[in-house]
């Protein structure tokens with residue numbers, strides 16, 4: 016889908032833009048520590064928060080990155096503000112691109128990736144389309160996108176850089192931690208980065224103990240006290256013979272209703 020330029024709009028209706036420079040970023044040591052944990056682990060450890068959902072898919076496999084967000088808010092079908100955002104990106108950042116209305120256009124490709132790689136940027140998360148995916152994989156620049164599409168875009172409309180954006184239902188501010196792997200993308204607010212590291216460490220230790228117990232045959236029903244939960248919910252056990260009688264009766268009733 017392509018869109019007209021906002022230049023066609025009356026002046027009063029044209030979007031104005033803002034490029035915010037030098038936002039505070041989460042501390043590098045916390046960001047790098049979080050990279051040691053998977054998205055699912057950190058998401059669980061943070062009380063099942065921060066997940067951007069299934070709509071953002073990796074272009075590659077077996078890659079995990081963590082970095083600080085630089086955000087770009089673009090007009091659909093217009094990548095002008097990605098060019099502006101590249102200048103604001105620094106070593107250790109991840110570029111996060113949102114659009115003012117849904118778009119699947121291929122707003123980003125290997126040329127942008129080349130420019131970002133030069134600046135030490137760790138990857139891209141974009142709530143729109145990307146293209147040149149074979150080249151992106153070959154050059155090892157990690158990308159998570161809402162779509163893959165060759166459709167080209169223009170560079171004509173004001174948007175913003177380093178303002179808060181919403182992607183996948185998550186409020187992402189510049190400097191927040193972005194963590195992404197094969198399971199998807201999550202965001203940790205920059206002031207929670209240290210807490211997230213401790214919580215992920217604890218969660219990992221808990222999962223290690225659980226893995227050892229499961230490997231020896233313990234059931235989740237017993238380990239997590241779920242028999243009590245099932246009983247409280249009124250779930251009961253029934254031998255197959257009794258169940259089958261009941262099931263046959265139900266089948267018969269259904270057959271009777273049809274004939």
Ligand SMILES: O=C([O-])CC(=O)C(=O)O
Pocket residue numbers: 094121122123124125126127128146147167168
């Ligand atoms: O140039 C564009 O508009 C997007 C693209 O394909 C690239 O970055 O290589």
Ligand SMILES: [Mg+2]
Pocket residue numbers: 124125126146147
């Ligand atoms: Mg290209």
